Amino acid sequence: MGMFDTIYVKTPLICPACGAGVRSLQTKEFDCTMAHFKIGSVLSGSSVMTGIVKETLWCDACSKTRRESGDKADPPPEPPVYLVIWHSILAGVEQDLAKAEARLAAVDRLDLIGWLDEAQREAARWRRHHHSLHHDVQRWHEYLARAAAPEPEATGELAEKRRAFQRLFDLPQEILTAPDPLAAILTANKHADEEADD
Numbered sequence: 001m002g003m004f005d006t007i008y009v010k011t012p013l014i015c016p017a018c019g020a021g022v023r024s025l026q027t028k029e030f031d032c033t034m035a036h037f038k039i040g041s042v043l044s045g046s047s048v049m050t051g052i053v054k055e056t057l058w059c060d061a062c063s064k065t066r067r068e069s070g071d072k073a074d075p076p077p078e079p080p081v082y083l084v085i086w087h088s089i090l091a092g093v094e095q096d097l098a099k100a101e102a103r104l105a106a107v108d109r110l111d112l113i114g115w116l117d118e119a120q121r122e123a124a125r126w127r128r129h130h131h132s133l134h135h136d137v138q139r140w141h142e143y144l145a146r147a148a149a150p151e152p153e154a155t156g157e158l159a160e161k162r163r164a165f166q167r168l169f170d171l172p173q174e175i176l177t178a179p180d181p182l183a184a185i186l187t188a189n190k191h192a193d194e195e196a197d198d
């Protein structure tokens with residue numbers, strides 16, 4: 001099979017044979033580093049700076065139907081899909097050549113601003129999620145270090161205040177008292193990751 005890159009589209013492409021929506025396609029046109037691209041991505045390794053690259057659409061649903069029916073005949077040719085490339089940026093993915101040509105002709109500064117805006121939002125989202133996970137793991141690490149080398153239990157108002165202050169920065173009790181706190185941390189941060197992958 002070898003290496004390839006994957007292009008994801010927000011609006012599903014439609015398989016002309018069965019009507020199934022196709023959300024991604026694999027391509028060997030670029031660097032083949034298992035990279036994920038979407039509209040607005042800079043296509044590293046594209047030999048086409050500005051133009052249209054013809055790819056094929058692979059439909060999982062059609063392939064599954066063929067497998068299940070035991071159809072041994074050669075599969076029908078895969079339908080074409082056109083990658084619109086503008087100054088090495090993926091500007092569109094179209095199933096109709098005329099639409100791809102129109103898209104290429106219509107790229108303008110507003111598209112650039114839109115892509116930049118989206119890239120910045122995505123970077124900020126990933127930063128937030130990384131920070132949140134890192135922060136939780138760090139607090140768990142500190143908690144373990146304190147538990148491994150407990151300080152002599154001081155008494156008095158000042159010591160109690162200090163402990164109360166410390167608790168403000170601790171992980172929530174439901175994580176600290178969970179049967180598997182590390183799993184609880186991963187679960188708490190999982191939803192954030194899923195959003196970021198969207």
Ligand SMILES: [Zn+2]
Binds near residue numbers: 016018
């Ligand atoms: Zn299909």
